[in-house]
Amino acid sequence: MTLGARYKTTVNKVPVTFRANVENGWTNTIGQVFSVTRIMPPWAVPVPLIIGSCIIRQVSAMNTVIPSFIQWLKQTLTATDKTTQTSLRILAAGFGGYALTTSVQAALALLLPWPKVDTLFFCALLPALIYPAALLWIFAAPSAQHAWRGVLTGTLFCGILALIAAWLR
Secondary structure (H helix, E strand, O other): OOOOOEEEEEEOOEEEEEEEEOOOOOEOOOOOEOEEEOOOOOOOOOOOEEEOOEEEOOOEOOOOHHHHHHHHHHHHHOOOOHHHHHHHHHHHHHHHHHHHHHHHHHHHHHHOOOOHHHHHHHHHHOHHHHHHHHHHHHHHOOOHHHHHHHHHHHHHHHHHHHHHHHHHO
16 A cells, blocks of 8 residues: 555445555554545444455544535635636526526516416516526626625525415415
8 A cells, every 4th residue: 555545445335435644543454554534425334444455443434524515615605716706606697597587586476466467477578687687796796605695695585575475375
């Protein structure tokens, strides 16, 4: 085993990837010292690994999957490089703009006191105005994080308004 190299094996028919690093307390049968990090689900049970002639006696379960994902998400959302900002804005424009348009459309369809034909006609033509306005606002926002916050806030507000209007009917 080469220290610092990545190794792949299977444990209980589950693929395991680990990296061997020098650290006290982790030894194999040859007497070399290893630290093993598994890329596995957090519910996986720590088991001894047998790789070739090396038996790694203890494997630490990866119990930091969700916190590390949240940390990665925060770093991505607060990144200042133009590529990340543009990618996040494109995602906000595509998915967030669609969600905002449909929630506004649903809220207006349930709240307008007009006859059903007029409401249907108005709500069918409305996305042609809302979606481009949302796209313009998303790309004019000071940051991608600000754009996502605004789109999600508007979507949540209109969605809750539509739910309340549907419940009161």
